[in-house]
Amino acid sequence: xxxxxxxxxxxxxxxxxxxxxxxxxxxxxxxxxxxxxxxxxxxxxxxxxxxxxxxxxxxxxxxxxxxxxxxxxxxxxxxxxxxxxxxxxxxxxxxxxxxxxxxxxxxxxxxxxxxxxxxxxxxx
Amino acid sequence: xxxxxxxxxxxxxxxxxxxxxxxxxxxxxxxxxxxxxxxxxxxxxxxxxxxxxxxxxxxxxxxxxxxxxxxxxxxxxxxxxxxxxxxxxxxxxxxxxxxxxxxxxxxxxxxxxxxxxxxxxxxx
DNA sequence: AGAGACTACATGCATCTGCATCTAATGCAA
DNA sequence: TTGCATTAGATGCAGATGCATGTAGTCTCT
Numbered sequence: 001x002x003x004x005x006x007x008x009x010x011x012x013x014x015x016x017x018x019x020x021x022x023x024x025x026x027x028x029x030x031x032x033x034x035x036x037x038x039x040x041x042x043x044x045x046x047x048x049x050x051x052x053x054x055x056x057x058x059x060x061x062x063x064x065x066x067x068x069x070x071x072x073x074x075x076x077x078x079x080x081x082x083x084x085x086x087x088x089x090x091x092x093x094x095x096x097x098x099x100x101x102x103x104x105x106x107x108x109x110x111x112x113x114x115x116x117x118x119x120x121x122x123x124x
Numbered sequence: 125x126x127x128x129x130x131x132x133x134x135x136x137x138x139x140x141x142x143x144x145x146x147x148x149x150x151x152x153x154x155x156x157x158x159x160x161x162x163x164x165x166x167x168x169x170x171x172x173x174x175x176x177x178x179x180x181x182x183x184x185x186x187x188x189x190x191x192x193x194x195x196x197x198x199x200x201x202x203x204x205x206x207x208x209x210x211x212x213x214x215x216x217x218x219x220x221x222x223x224x225x226x227x228x229x230x231x232x233x234x235x236x237x238x239x240x241x242x243x244x245x246x247x248x
Numbered sequence: 249a250g251a252g253a254c255t256a257c258a259t260g261c262a263t264c265t266g267c268a269t270c271t272a273a274t275g276c277a278a
Numbered sequence: 279t280t281g282c283a284t285t286a287g288a289t290g291c292a293g294a295t296g297c298a299t300g301t302a303g304t305c306t307c308t
Contacts, residue, residue: 001242001245001246003238003242005245005246006238006241006242006245006246007238007241009241009245010144010241010244010245013137013140013141013144014141014186014187015187016137017137017138017141017187018187019187020134020137025296035263035264037264037265054286054287055286055287055288056285056286056287062138063138063139063141063142063143064265064266065265065266065267066266066286066287066288067265067266067267067268067287067288067289068264068265068266069287070287070288070289071264071265071288071289072264074288087286090273090274090285090286091272091273091274091286092272092273092274092285092286092287093273093285093286093287094286094287094288114127114130114131117130117131117133117134118125118127118130120134121125121129121130121133121134122125122129122130149266159293159294161294161295178256178257179256179257179258180255180256180257188295188296189295189296189297190256190257190258190296191257191258191259191295191296191297191298192294192295192296193257194257194258194259195258195259195294195295196294198258211256214255214256214303214304215256215302215303215304216255216256216257216302216303216304217255217256217257217303218256218257218258
C-alpha cells in the first residue's frame, strides 16, 4: 500500500467519521437527549447482555480516556440511565449498571442510530 | 449490508480514527508543535500546489466548522506558518497563504505523519 | 443612491475532552 | 502491623470545538 493510498484511507476515515458523528449528534441529541458517547456506552452495555462494566472497560470500548468516561457515566447517572455500584471484590472499583429507563432510552434511540449508520455505510 | 455489518464498519472507523488521531497528536504535538487540525490544514494547502484557500474551503476540506477553522488559522498565523490576506475581489473574504516557515514545518512533520498512517492503514 | 437581505469571517459562550493530580483501596515486603 | 508502591476512579484545569451571534462587505431591487 503506497503513501497515497494510505492518505486516501485516512481521509476516508476522517470523512465518514465526521459525517456520521455530526448526523448522530443531531439525531440522538435532538430527539432522545443523548450524546454520542452516552449512546455508545449504553449500546455496549446492552450488546453485552447488560452485564456490569467497570469504568475502565467502558473507556477502552468506546475509545475515551478514563476521565472522560467517568464524566459520561456521571451524566448518564444524573439522567437516571445507569447506576454506579461499588464492587464487592475491590472497593476501589465501580460497576456501571444500566437501568430500565436506560434500556428504554437506548431501545428508543436505536433505530435512529442504525438509520444514520446505514445511510453512511450502506448507501442504498 | 445488514445491521450488524454496518455497526461493525462504524466501530472500525471509530477505532481507526481514535488510534490514528491519538498517535498523530503525540507525534506532531511533541516533536513539531503542531496540532492535528493545524497539520491537516497545512497539508491541504501544500497538496494543492500551495494555492490560496478561503477559510470556508479549508473548513470543508478538513471537516471543521467555520468557526473552528477560523481559530486554527489564527493559531497557524500566530506561529508564523500562514498569513491571512484580504481578498481583492471580495473584501469580506480571507485568503490563507502558507509561508516558507509553514512549508518547512509541514515538510519536517510529513514523514512522521505518513509513518503513523502507514502503521494503522498499511500494517506491514 | 438607499434599504434590506445575504455572505464571509471573527468571537462569546457552553460543552466535551485529555492530562495531571487527588483520594481511597489494595497488595507486597519487611 | 506498618510502610510504600500500585491501581480505580474522580476532579481541577486548560485547550479545542460547535452554535449563536456580531461585524463588515456585497448584492439586488427600487
